[in-house]
Amino acid sequence: MRPxxxxxxxxxxxxxxxxxxxxxxxxxxxxxLQGSPPMNQLDSWIAIASDGSITAYSGKEELGQGIxxxxxxxxxxxxxxxxxxxxxxxxxxxxxxxxxxxxGSQSHPTNFNSGNLAQAGATARELLFRMASERLxxxxxxxxxxxxxxxxxxxxxxxxxxxxxxGGKKFSLALNPNAKRKPPTQWTVLGKPVPRPDLPDLVTGxxxxxxxxxxxxxxxxxVVRPPSVGATVASVDESxxxxxxxxxxxxxxxxxxxxxxEKPWQAIQAAGKLSVTWNPGPGxxxxxxxxxxxxxxxxxxxxxxxxxxxxxxxxxKLSGAATVLKATYLHPYQMHGSMGSSCAVADxxxxxxxxxxxxxxxxxxxxxxxxxxxxxxxNIHVIxxxxxxxxxxxxxxxxxxxxxxLSQAAGKPVRVQLTRKDEMAFExxxxxFVIDQRAALDPSGNITAWDHESWSPGMGGRPGTNAPGNxxxxxxxGFQPAAFAPxxxxxxxxxxxxNSNGVPSYLAAGTGTVQSGRVLTHAVxxxxxxxxxxxxxxxxxxxxxxxxxxxxxxxxxxxxxEFRLRHLRDARLKEVxxxxxxxxxxxxxxxxxxxxxxTGVASGRGAACVLYEGxxxxxxxxxxxxxxxxxxxIVVKRMVASSDVGPISNPDGLRNQVEGGALQGLSRCxxxxxxxxxxxxxxxxxxxxxxRPLGFEVxxxxxxLINRTEGEVMGAGETSIxxxxxxxxxxxxxxTGARIRQVPFTAERIKTALAARA
Amino acid sequence: MAITLKVxxxxxxxxxxxxxxxxxxxxxxxxxxxxxxGCGLGQCGACTVIVKGQAxxxxxxxxxxxxxxxxxxxxxxxxxEKPHPIxxxxxxxxxxxxxxxxxxxxMTAKAFLDKNPKATEAEIQQAMSGVLCRxxxxxxxxxxxGRYAR
Numbered sequence: 001m002r003p004x005x006x007x008x009x010x011x012x013x014x015x016x017x018x019x020x021x022x023x024x025x026x027x028x029x030x031x032x033l034q035g036s037p038p039m040n041q042l043d044s045w046i047a048i049a050s051d052g053s054i055t056a057y058s059g060k061e062e063l064g065q066g067i068x069x070x071x072x073x074x075x076x077x078x079x080x081x082x083x084x085x086x087x088x089x090x091x092x093x094x095x096x097x098x099x100x101x102x103x104g105s106q107s108h109p110t111n112f113n114s115g116n117l118a119q120a121g122a123t124a125r126e127l128l129f130r131m132a133s134e135r136l137x138x139x140x141x142x143x144x145x146x147x148x149x150x151x152x153x154x155x156x157x158x159x160x161x162x163x164x165x166x167g168g169k170k171f172s173l174a175l176n177p178n179a180k181r182k183p184p185t186q187w188t189v190l191g192k193p194v195p196r197p198d199l200p201d202l203v204t205g206x207x208x209x210x211x212x213x214x215x216x217x218x219x220x221x222x223v224v225r226p227p228s229v230g231a232t233v234a235s236v237d238e239s240x241x242x243x244x245x246x247x248x249x250x251x252x253x254x255x256x257x258x259x260x261x262e263k264p265w266q267a268i269q270a271a272g273k274l275s276v277t278w279n280p281g282p283g284x285x286x287x288x289x290x291x292x293x294x295x296x297x298x299x300x301x302x303x304x305x306x307x308x309x310x311x312x313x314x315x316x317k318l319s320g321a322a323t324v325l326k327a328t329y330l331h332p333y334q335m336h337g338s339m340g341s342s343c344a345v346a347d348x349x350x351x352x353x354x355x356x357x358x359x360x361x362x363x364x365x366x367x368x369x370x371x372x373x374x375x376x377x378x379n380i381h382v383i384x385x386x387x388x389x390x391x392x393x394x395x396x397x398x399x400x401x402x403x404x405x406l407s408q409a410a411g412k413p414v415r416v417q418l419t420r421k422d423e424m425a426f427e428x429x430x431x432x433f434v435i436d437q438r439a440a441l442d443p444s445g446n447i448t449a450w451d452h453e454s455w456s457p458g459m460g461g462r463p464g465t466n467a468p469g470n471x472x473x474x475x476x477x478g479f480q481p482a483a484f485a486p487x488x489x490x491x492x493x494x495x496x497x498x499n500s501n502g503v504p505s506y507l508a509a510g511t512g513t514v515q516s517g518r519v520l521t522h523a524v525x526x527x528x529x530x531x532x533x534x535x536x537x538x539x540x541x542x543x544x545x546x547x548x549x550x551x552x553x554x555x556x557x558x559x560x561x562e563f564r565l566r567h568l569r570d571a572r573l574k575e576v577x578x579x580x581x582x583x584x585x586x587x588x589x590x591x592x593x594x595x596x597x598x599t600g601v602a603s604g605r606g607a608a609c610v611l612y613e614g615x616x617x618x619x620x621x622x623x624x625x626x627x628x629x630x631x632x633x634i635v636v637k638r639m640v641a642s643s644d645v646g647p648i649s650n651p652d653g654l655r656n657q658v659e660g661g662a663l664q665g666l667s668r669c670x671x672x673x674x675x676x677x678x679x680x681x682x683x684x685x686x687x688x689x690x691x692r693p694l695g696f697e698v699x700x701x702x703x704x705l706i707n708r709t710e711g712e713v714m715g716a717g718e719t720s721i722x723x724x725x726x727x728x729x730x731x732x733x734x735x736t737g738a739r740i741r742q743v744p745f746t747a748e749r750i751k752t753a754l755a756a757r758a
Numbered sequence: 759m760a761i762t763l764k765v766x767x768x769x770x771x772x773x774x775x776x777x778x779x780x781x782x783x784x785x786x787x788x789x790x791x792x793x794x795x796g797c798g799l800g801q802c803g804a805c806t807v808i809v810k811g812q813a814x815x816x817x818x819x820x821x822x823x824x825x826x827x828x829x830x831x832x833x834x835x836x837x838x839e840k841p842h843p844i845x846x847x848x849x850x851x852x853x854x855x856x857x858x859x860x861x862x863x864x865m866t867a868k869a870f871l872d873k874n875p876k877a878t879e880a881e882i883q884q885a886m887s888g889v890l891c892r893x894x895x896x897x898x899x900x901x902x903x904g905r906y907a908r
Contacts, residue, residue, distance in 0.1 A: 063856060064855035064856025064858075064893055066855075195852060196852060196854070199848065199849045199852065199854055199857075200838035200841065200849055201838050202854055202857035202860055203832075203841060203845040203848045203849060203857075203860055204792075204832060204833065204836055204841055204845055205791050205792025205793075205831060205832035205833040205861065206791065206833070206837070206838055207857065208791060209791070209858065211785075211794060211795070212785075212791040214789060220786075245775075263782070264782045264785075264786050265778045265779065265782045266775075337892055338858075338892060339802060339804060339859050339890055339891065340794055340795065340796050340804060341795065341797070341798075386857075387856075388796075388856055388858035388892070389855060389856035389858065389892055389893045391892070420796075420797040420798055420799060652852055656855065656898070659894075659895075659897050659898070660855055660893050660894045660895055661894075662894075663894035663896055663897070664892075685799055685801060687801060691890060691892065692894070693886065693887050693888060693889055693890055694859070694863060694886040694887075694890060694891045694896055694899060694900070695883040695887040695888075695889065695896075695900070696883065696896075698883070698897060698900060
């Protein structure tokens with residue numbers, strides 16, 4: 001199995017790194033958590049009832065990304081039944097195996113390659129053929145299957161159904177790692193644009209989100225969060241709400257404060273009127289000098305790659321380099337900003353608890369809510385119910401703890417939904433970044449060395465198996481976030497791993513040709529909670545790399561696509577870039593665009609490409625934009641996003657991810673930024689945190705899908721978004737000759753960059 | 759106090775604080791899943807219902823102010839078995855990711871198009887400029903709205 005590699009970085013003691021087929025693989029040394037159905041047993045994944053209906057079990061959940069449709073297609077394909085014959089159950093600790101988080105573009109690689117659900121399908125298929133062969137007394141080679149029936153090829157009267165063969169009994173068989181998968185060239189269900197089965201219920205209001213779970217006798221809770229970052233409870237005056245109707249309970253544990261009432265509106269009013277005296281927090285760093293301050297903090301240093309000769313290559317006298325270019329790129333904290341504030345329902349009765357949660361990891365939530373409640377994990381049942389899109393780490397885990405604590409105190413089922421402000425002021429933000437880039441060019445205009453150094457603040461994250469203090473509720477209850485351990489200087493680099501896309505594509509250590517390179521990262525402490533936000537670190541690093549690559553191309557007056565191709569070695573990355581350029585009718589010439597005026601509206605185009613996580617999805621993007629040089633306003637007219645993620649399971653699902661990623665990236669790079677004053681976050685609603693709405697000047701999007709029927713499946717959820725800021729920034733440069741190095745590209749910053757043009 | 763609400767053609771008499779936002783009466787008392795709490799501030803559209811032909815943000819509308827008015831929720835348009843044409847258009851275009859925003863998108867678009875059946879693409883974009891989809895399914899959703907409009 002291939003669980004989330006992000007966890008590896010945090011808890012590497014628990015993990016084993018290995019290599020297979022030239023691709024980095026990380027396996028969780030500890031295996032699934034205690035109580036999980038065994039990963040190597042067919043019965044953990046597939047059941048066949050006597051009526052022939054098939055149930056599949058998965059630890060990878062539907063967050064809106066379409067993976068449940070693809071997983072059902074996978075099982076239907078391997079068992080040669082129609083799509084609607086397969087019922088998929090996912091992420092319920094009473095039923096489904098522990099597959100860690102649903103995250104990191106890992107569901108596809110985990111369940112569609114050579115293990116887990118895919119291998120279970122292949123194992124079941126081979127077993128069914130063997131059983132049919134014995135039952136019919138016909139060799140396996142002379143049998144075929146269709147629609148859940150195994151039939152003799154030369155005598156259609158000799159047949160037996162899956163239901164007759166298995167009939168609700170257990171398989172009691174280990175997964176066969178050698179069971180043959182159906183090759184993509186033979187697919188009839190997988191690889192097709194099967195429509196999502198959840199849509200009819202979603203569009204008519206029948207669908208049950210976690211927000212719609214209603215239990216008999218359920219009460220409604222609300223939390224009272226600190227008014228500033230780090231504030232602590234001095235006192236709570238319960239009498240302040242004694243006259244309010246419906247109030248059942250006030251709960252104060254350390255710095256956690258919440259109320260429980262009979263009705264939602266009563267809980268909201270009680271939480272608003274409860275008199276709490278807080279000791280102020282220690283204050284927040286000045287935002288205007290924040291990026292510079294990051295460089296001066298104690299840091300945990302990591303050398304990702306180091307050829308050892310970078311400083312020498314950057315010395316023009318020593319190396320004969322014609323040019324050395326430097327630039328600094330800035331990226332803010334950004335929010336997951338779920339559309340619906342997070343919600344959970346918990347029913348804690350004595351020693352047992354049943355929890356409905358939109359957590360990305362039900363088995364981990366089972367462990368950590370046990371820590372929160374002081375109960376045994378085996379007595380806690382966590383059932384996933386879909387929440388509002390989470391994009392990596394919204395308030396789902398924290399609100400689950402809120403509901404659990406309030407239910408335990410009230411002795412009744414309790415539903416909690418956060419306020420918009422509670423969601424936004426205390427979520428685990430995507431990391432801010434400062435990135436310094438330096439590169440040397442030889443007299444013929446080729447890159448000879450590339451040096452990348454970054455500073456990024458972090459605190460907390462997903463709770464994982466044992467760190468409820470990684471999110472606000474756990475912290476308020478007295479749990480600590482994962483410890484920060486400064487380390488400088490960095491030890492020598494380990495085995496090559498470009499999981500965070502810290503290594504530019506053009507270094508020979510990765511996908512390129514440049515022999516000399518260094519990538520040094522400094523992790524520093526954050527005053528805000530942080531957590532993986534769609535394309536975490538990868539987006540920020542790629543913004544800096546792909547912008548800087550454009551600066552280098554411009555310096556030597558090379559076409560940006562040609563310059564990239566010249567420095568790339570990986571054939572698939574080259575092909576995906578060429579595919580995007582071709583569809584965009586890319587005009588080969590250097591940037592900026594000749595003949596553009598320096599006032600009024602100017603148009604331009606920009607490109608970017610990357611191999612996501614170093615091994616998990618090839619992607620390229622061309623953006624065509626217009627800049628109003630008088631107002632600083634950007635309109636993105638068209639985005640061409642190409643993708644090569646191996647064999648495509650569902651082309652429409654992939655297209656949906658590529659389109660959504662492109663526009664989410666657009667919103668993030670043009671408007672989204674967390675801001676704060678001297679004590680608290682000030683982006684706490686949709687007026688202050690600037691997301692693009694549904695209706696704006698939406699660009700035309702072309703998704704160019706390269707379907708590789710050979711090789712392994714890769715992730716696809718975070719490819720296009722990773723490139724948007726760079727492609728748009730490069731297009732701004734093409735249109736205007738102004739380089740913008742700080743996200744978001746607000747009109748103000750654009751105007752400043754335009755004014756600074758030579 | 760007793761409040762009478764006419765929702766999807768049915769009349770309900772509920773015991774409610776008259777200042778209760780309509781959303782809580784719909785989602786808690788009447789157990790409807792369509793209208794959703796997104797922000798509670800009237801900024802995102804997730805709670806939208808149609809009252810007397812107008813798209814209304816139920817999270818900032820008191821039950822008292824809509825007493826006796828015809829209120830339509832997403833459930834009132836159609837069912838999975840018999841979806842309204844605008845709902846069918848969203849299925850046809852596969853216009854969703856997580857789906858949390860669909861209520862606001864569909865109800866806002868329907869109320870707008872009922873009044874402006876000949877709206878241009880730009881006018882539809884303008885009408886949807888107060889609605890959020892954080893999965894950014896804009897391309898498909900605007901296509902679905904356009905399909906219904908035609």
